[in-house]
Amino acid sequence: MKYIMILVIIALASCAPADGDTQAVQGRADTMDRSGLSSLVLGGGCFWCLEAAYEILPGVKAVESGYAGGSRANPSYEQVTTGLTGHAEVVRVYYDPAETDLEELFALFFKIHDPTTEDRQGADVGSQYRSIILYKNEVEKAAAEKALAKAAQEFKDPIVTDLEELKDFYLAEEYHQDFFRKNPDYGYCRAVVAPKVQKTQQFIDQKPKP
Numbered sequence: 506m507k508y509i510m511i512l513v514i515i516a517l518a519s520c521a522p523a524d525g526d527t528q529a530v531q532g533r534a535d536t537m538d539r540s541g542l543s544s545l546v547l548g549g550g551c552f553w554c555l556e557a558a559y560e561i562l563p564g565v566k567a568v569e570s571g572y573a574g575g576s577r578a579n580p581s582y583e584q585v586t587t588g589l590t591g592h593a594e595v596v597r598v599y600y601d602p603a604e605t606d607l608e609e610l611f612a613l614f615f616k617i618h619d620p621t622t623e624d625r626q627g628a629d630v631g632s633q634y635r636s637i638i639l640y641k642n643e644v645e646k647a648a649a650e651k652a653l654a655k656a657a658q659e660f661k662d663p664i665v666t667d668l669e670e671l672k673d674f675y676l677a678e679e680y681h682q683d684f685f686r687k688n689p690d691y692g693y694c695r696a697v698v699a700p701k702v703q704k705t706q707q708f709i710d711q712k713p714k715p
Contacts, residue, residue, distance in 0.1 A: 513530055542566055543602050545610055545645065546671050548637040549618030550593035550626025554698050555596040557685035558617050558705040564605030569597045570677040571682070573639050574667070579675055588631045595639065597674055607645065611652035614638075617701045617707050621662035627697065636664075639671035646670075 549555055552570035559568045560702045572585050575592030585592045598610060618626055620636045638653075640646040649668055657664050684691075 530641045546639040552594040557559040567599040572675045607648035620666040623665045637668040679686035
C-alpha cells in the first residue's frame with residue numbers, strides 16, 4: 506500500500522520545502538560531528554514513522570532511514586519492497602548518551618509500534634516491515650534482551666521482534682529522509698505517522714522531571 510502511494514510523492518518530496526521555520530530540524534548524521542555520540546539501529550514498520558518519532562526525543566541528535574538485515578548489497582527501495590532482499594526498513598538513531606540511554610530508546614520503541622504482529626504494522630504488510638533490533642555489541646544486545654523481557658510482560662500476545670547482530674546499514678534514498686517533516690500533510694503521514702509522533706510527545710511529557 507505504501508509503495509503505491511509513494512509513486513505519487515517521489516517527485517514532490519524531492520522539492521518539498523522544509524518546515525524549518527516552525528519545527529526544529531535534526532542534523533544529518535553524514536554531515537554532523539559524531540564525536541561523543543552513540544547509535545542504535547531499529548525497525549518497527551515504516552521507517553518514516555520511527556524517524557519522525559525519534560527525531561523529537563531529547564538527546565537524539567540525528568536519525569537516518571535505511572535498510573538492514575538482508576542479503577543484497579546497496580538495495581533500492583523498490584527491491585526492498587518486494588521482500589526478496591530480506592531487508593527491513595530501519596532507522597539509525599544517533600544519540601548523546603549523556604542525555605538519553607538505551608533503556609529509554611527501547612522503551613519508546615515498544616510504545617510506538619506493535620511488536621506482536623509478524624511482518625506487519627497496520628496496513629503495511631511484508632517482511633520489510635518486521636519488528637527488529639540490530640545490535641552492534643554485547644552492551645546493546647544485553648540492553649535489548651532486557652527490554653524484550655520487559656515488553657513480554659506488558660503485551661498480551663507473544664513478542665515477535667527479531668534480535669540480530671548488525672552486519673550492514675544502507676542509507677535509504679534521499680526522498681525518504683525527514684519525510685514526515687517535509688510532507689506533514691501527505692495522507693500516510695497524517696493517518697499513520699502523526700499519531701506515533703503524538704505518542705512520542707506523550708512519552709516525553711510523562712518522563713520524570715530532573
